Amino acid sequence: MNYVKYLRDKIGHDVINLTGVNVLIINENNQILLQRRGTYPFKWGLIGGITELGEALEDTAIREAKEETGLDIKDLSLLGTTSGEKCYIHFPNEDKAYFITVGYITKSFSGELMVDGLETKELKFFSYEDLPNNIPDSHRIFLDKYFNGKASIKEAD
Template sequence: MKEVNYVKYIRDRVGHDEINLTGVNVLIINENNQVLLQKRGTFPYKWGLIGGITELGESLEQTAVREAKEETGLDIKELTLLGTTSGEKCYMEHPNGDKVYFITVGYFTKNFKGLLKIDNFETKELNFFTYEELPANIPNSHRIMIDNYYHGGVYR
């Protein structure tokens, strides 16, 4: 399949109108049961989970693996389905006027290897946090996934 930037492809056709975008978030959990967060260098400029939008023809699992590599430098395996977020709590308007409802599938993994790598564009910082140390400015949908992991009976 021809590689296409899916968001650009859609935006070229609908402009700034509201759209649904499907993506993934991955909780990468270390041996101390801390979750890896990324301080984004692009909008929304917050701490958040690793993840991104699924490209045309890409599986959700492939998206998770690709985004983890791009945003952290880590290779991840053994993804476990965590849950989903969608609806009005996952609405975002970008500074350029693009309106999006995110439909997100969450995974977690404790199986990763490699060295953390920061690109200083999309990723400004990477850090593992305990649940009690989480930054306050995490997107709502990310917080739901984190809460589900730690308090939804998934945490091991």
């Protein structure tokens, strides 16, 4: 089921709250994997997406990582949440939403990076000092929290 389509079919373009996840996938060089999105907003950002109806947040993180990167992730650690004014999006199709997002971190991943050319245009690991400028504010909050040493994570087995 596409939860957002299900909601939009019932309420149209009115503003809604949507729950989702972002995942900071960190490599052995303490670099973060970012995705250059092929869908709105067309920016660099964290891996993640919207939770489907009845789906556990951790399962959303695992599913979205696989769909957007081709990677299998595990050993997720909770980073925190974002919500409020910085998490508002007015889409080109007139849909409006505030995102309530749970952030996770992992250094435990396997597989090969795969770009689908649709939702994901490019995947690349970045150091904190070399992050692209066009990252959504809500993603920047998670990045700043992790890289400023305010978060701990489970190490890969």
